[in-house]
Amino acid sequence: MRAYVGVTDHEWFSLLRTIPELDEVNFWQPGGNQVFRALKPKELFLFKLKYPINKIVGGGFFASSNILPVSLAWDSFGIKNGANSVLEMRKIIGKLKTKKENFPSDYDIGCILLEQPFFLPENEWIPVPSDWSPSIQQGKGYDLSVDPGLSLWKRLHVSTLLASISQEKEIPLGVQEEQARYGEPTTIMPRLGQGSFRILVTEAYERRCAVTNERTLPALDAAHIKPYIDSGLHVVSNGILLRRDLHALFDKGYVTITPSLKFEVSHRIKEEFENGRDYYRLQGTEIRLPINPVDQPSQEYIKWHNDFRYLD
Known part of the structure; x- marks a missing residue:
């Protein structure tokens, strides 16, 4: 297992640590031309505050990295971007961009999507690894099975447990503890938040x-096939990317997806609204599927929508 220690803005960190029950964050980067590839999904991304603090103060579990328009990042994550408003976020990004663009433009930024973020109490902040260089601008990756990464893992593990006790709640690290107190770290897949679900579905459907x-x-819009409120999960196989009007009809049951992955329109649209010609033209359309079979709509969720939501 690897971890990445990312140089973190103090204001971003300070705002996010005040949000209760935070399930995800967007660790964005002002440059919109390079996808972050230092981690695999479920590996640790750690927050290291800039000089003069120079301490590791928390982290989260890597889900995905994408190049996104600022507007989509804000619509998906809101304050979980580490800013109080989209205007504030644009101003911060504008100051950091090396290539100055017209302020109103919806420029792209790098987005590192992190699940189950955790923030250590100040008395448990961790010094940077012994090989950390002051010249590092963005961050550095570490193998947690050997030093100096292993030493970092040990410190992080102990500090996180202490933080958990002090807050009288379990911090959902997603790290499985080995029988040995400091065994080689392994992970389980962290739960996706709503914002990450939206982005991953959007990208899966290109x-x-x-x-x-x-x-x-x-x-x-990224639509849930089985809604979250009905125990549907934030997983890509429970999602489908739809035009917003189709999303609204899908949620209300006026349209559905058949087990053969075709679009079906209910007769109820015509009966109730004496309209719907544009939608009936789409009857029988084959659904455009994600390339990765794992991301394609689950038959279990499709059956649920057919049985419990569709107005047949």
Whole structure:
């Protein structure tokens, strides 16, 4: 297992640590031309505050890295971007970008999506590893099975346990403890938050509506096949990218996906609204699927939508 120690802005950290029951954060980078590839999903991303503090103060579990428009990052994560408003976020990014662009433009930024973030109490902040250089601008990766990464793991493990006790609640690290007190760390997949679910579904469908192929990003929504409120999970196989009007109809049961992965429109639209010609034209359309089979709609969730939501 690897970890990445990322140089972290103090204001970003200070705001996010005050949010109760935080399930995800977007660790964004102002440059929008390079995808973060230092970690695999479920590995640790640690927050290291800038000089003069120079301490590791928390972290989260890596889910995905994407290049996204600022607007989509804000719509998906809101204050979990570490800013109080989209205007504030744009101002911060604008100051950090090396290439100055017109302020109103919806420029791209690098987004590192982290699940189950945790923040250590100040008396448990961890010194940087022994090989850390002051010249590091963004961060550095470590193998947690050998030093200096192993020493970092030991310190982090102990500090996190102490933080858990002091807060009288379990910090959901997603780290499975070995029989040996400081065994080689292993992980379980952290739960996705709503924002990460939206981004991962959007990317899995290549930013196109699964029914119409529409590519206008503000007009697209990541829909749950089985809603979260009905015990559906934030997993890509429980999602589908739809045009917003189709998403609304899907949630209300006026349209569905068949087990053969075709779009089906209920007769109830015509009966109730004496309209729907544009939607009936889509009847029988084959759903455009993600390339990765793991991300394709689950038959279990499709059956649930057919049985419990669709207005047949």
